[in-house]
Amino acid sequence: MTSTVLAYDENGDWFKNRCTEANRRKILEPFQVPDILSSKLCTELNGYFGCRSSLGDEGNLIGLSTWFRILTKRVVEPGEKKLYSGEAYLWYEMAFFTLWSTLGTARVLCIGTPSEMRVRIEQELRIRPAFNPNDPFAMLRPVLDEVLRAYDDDTWRVAKTVRRVEKKRNVRPDFEELHDLARHACHLVEIETVAIETMERMIIQQNVNFELLRTGLDKTYQIQAGEYMAFQLQMMKSVRSRAQATLDRLIGEVALAYNTLASMDNRIMKSVTILAMVFLPATFVAVSSPPRLRHEARASFV
Numbered sequence: 001m002t003s004t005v006l007a008y009d010e011n012g013d014w015f016k017n018r019c020t021e022a023n024r025r026k027i028l029e030p031f032q033v034p035d036i037l038s039s040k041l042c043t044e045l046n047g048y049f050g051c052r053s054s055l056g057d058e059g060n061l062i063g064l065s066t067w068f069r070i071l072t073k074r075v076v077e078p079g080e081k082k083l084y085s086g087e088a089y090l091w092y093e094m095a096f097f098t099l100w101s102t103l104g105t106a107r108v109l110c111i112g113t114p115s116e117m118r119v120r121i122e123q124e125l126r127i128r129p130a131f132n133p134n135d136p137f138a139m140l141r142p143v144l145d146e147v148l149r150a151y152d153d154d155t156w157r158v159a160k161t162v163r164r165v166e167k168k169r170n171v172r173p174d175f176e177e178l179h180d181l182a183r184h185a186c187h188l189v190e191i192e193t194v195a196i197e198t199m200e201r202m203i204i205q206q207n208v209n210f211e212l213l214r215t216g217l218d219k220t221y222q223i224q225a226g227e228y229m230a231f232q233l234q235m236m237k238s239v240r241s242r243a244q245a246t247l248d249r250l251i252g253e254v255a256l257a258y259n260t261l262a263s264m265d266n267r268i269m270k271s272v273t274i275l276a277m278v279f280l281p282a283t284f285v286a287v288s289s290p291p292r293l294r295h296e297a298r299a300s301f302v
Contacts, residue, residue: 047194134216173257
């Protein structure tokens with residue numbers, strides 16, 4: 001069995017925004033997926049997983065189509081802006097569609113992936129020694145490895161930026177920058193949470209596959225495949241925890257910045273008041289005193 005990797009529009013913009021629903025349906029037709037995946041609804045969701053099984057006369061699995069969508073957000077570092085056309089951040093709205101059958105079909109369609117991810121996935125599927133053509137999910141494991149690498153890199157980008165903010169606390173806070181960072185971190189937590197749910201659904205389906213497959217996969221292979229996907233899920237949860245910790249640190253940094261600024265303003269107002277009392281003429285103070293005090297002062301001379 002030979003695996004085929006196809007890629008459309010590595011930034012995802014054409015497939016989502018400039019491709020008609022009818023054209024999207026034609027692109028996905030060879031993968032035997034539901035028509036709703038061509039709709040605007042499914043091009044805007046932040047993640048999903050689904051599959052469609054085909055069974056033989058004896059109830060064994062003879063074909064499987066899978067589809068899943070995963071998003072990530074990449075914050076561009078200052079030295080990289082030329083590489084990304086001056087953008088401050090990029091969204092990668094990745095969608096993957098696979099088709100497998102016992103007749104020798106193993107096909108993967110990647111949409112919206114970074115170019116380096118697509119190349120590595122193609123290489124892995126071609127040279128991976130553990131690729132078992134009898135396992136419908138054998139194609140997905142290297143894909144998930146690359147997704148994990150992307151999430152890890154994008155999460156560290158935000159974490160390192162937050163660390164730079166923490167190191168310059170003596171500088172007046174840039175609340176616009178803090179707001180943008182909080183938005184990026186919040187988005188990462190959201191999409192990584194959905195990615196975890198997607199992977200959990202994949203694990204359930206993998207177990208179903210093993211129950212329906214009657215030949216080609218021994219028990220050792222099935223156990224090891226399940227263990228590896230569980231390991232991938234645990235890594236994904238670890239990355240999400242880092243994103244959540246980064247968001248929590250950023251929230252604390254914003255609170256500290258507000259409190260520090262309020263404290264500075266309070267000290268400035270006190271200093272202005274003291275200076276006014278010391279240096280303003282006494283006549284100004286007298287004229288500015290309340291009418292009641294001026295009346296009492298006149299009454300004391302009667």
